[in-house]
Amino acid sequence: MSNANQESALIELFKASGKAHHQAFLASNGEDAEWPIWYADYLREPLGQLLQVTFTRSQLIYCLMHIEFERQALLSNMPANVMAWPELYTNHFIEQFAATDKPSEDKLALYYSPYCPYCIFVRSAIDKLKLDVELLDISANRKHFDALVAERNRATVPVLKISAATGNNRWMPESRCIVQYLEKTYGESKD
Ligand SMILES: N[C@@H](CCC(=O)N[C@@H](CS)C(=O)NCC(=O)O)C(=O)O
Structure with a gap:
């Protein structure tokens, strides 16, 4: 579809x-x-x-x-x-x-803060799945903080930014949803 x-x-x-x-x-x-x-x-x-x-x-x-x-x-x-x-x-x-068109071509970036337990939960799923995800620490870098707030009107982390080759960006909040998406999209036999 x-x-x-x-x-x-x-x-x-x-x-x-x-x-x-x-x-x-x-x-x-x-x-x-x-x-x-x-x-x-x-x-x-x-x-x-x-x-x-x-x-x-x-x-x-x-x-x-x-x-x-x-x-x-x-x-x-x-x-x-x-x-x-x-x-x-x-x-x-x-x-x-929703899945993106070509997940294997998507670039992933995680807006996070090192002491946030929800972020640690997502990062451990990223490690387990051995995914290449750019980590953007909003507490250490004002530029990342500002980019997140400009997009989401709030500084809550974690947020996964999914950038498709087509130029479409998706900003996914909620640790449980992020982990579920990553496991569903990149787990086991997926591309
Ligand atoms: N329900 C969210 C909770 C995320 C959350 O509460 N993050 C805290 C850090 S541990 C936060 O960013 N608080 C600051 C804010 O919301 O501006 C999730 O599971 O991702």
């Missing part, structure tokens, strides 16, 4: 999930305090198929809540700039989980 087809299929899936959720909670006009659980159960299989990822239920619940908190924070800060939620969720899942 091409990247554009994958993107539109994800947007459609999120739209359909919204409709199905509203249908299921008509009586409360869509109100559902346990919405992440409902959505995780609805999305787990089709989302996993579209992204070729095996999601655990708790991982998906965590991801959905994380995106929603970020969305709410964006809405309260700059409502005019926030895109529609199916597009925003799609961007997030593509950034975190």
Whole structure:
């Protein structure tokens, strides 16, 4: 599936999930305090198929809540700039989980700080997989710190920057997601 087809299929899936959720909670006009659980159960299989990822239920619940908190924070800060939620969720899942076109040609760089336990977790996965990843210490080099903040509007590490030969860059936060991506993409028999 091409990247554009994958993107539109994800947007459609999120739209359909919204409709199905509203249908299921008509009586409360869509109100559902346990919405992440409902959505995780609805999305787990089709989302996993579209992204070729095996999601655990708790991982998906965590991801959905994380995106929603970020969305709410964006809405309260700059409502005019926030895109529609199916597009925003799609961007997030593509950034975190979709494979790139030619992973063997991608250049990888890790923004990290030496004392951050999440960064140590990612670096140990990089060592285990014997990957060639440029290490950019944001606590030792102001240039790396500034580049990270300019891109992400925050200095949280670790962040994996994936630079494709086409010139496309992807910035992947969240240690667990980074490790999962690296293992899935470069582990064992992968290229
Ligand atoms: N959930 C994140 C947590 C990352 C995190 O909290 N990193 C800390 C360093 S250990 C950090 O960058 N804090 C500073 C900040 O967020 O600006 C992950 O698993 O990667």
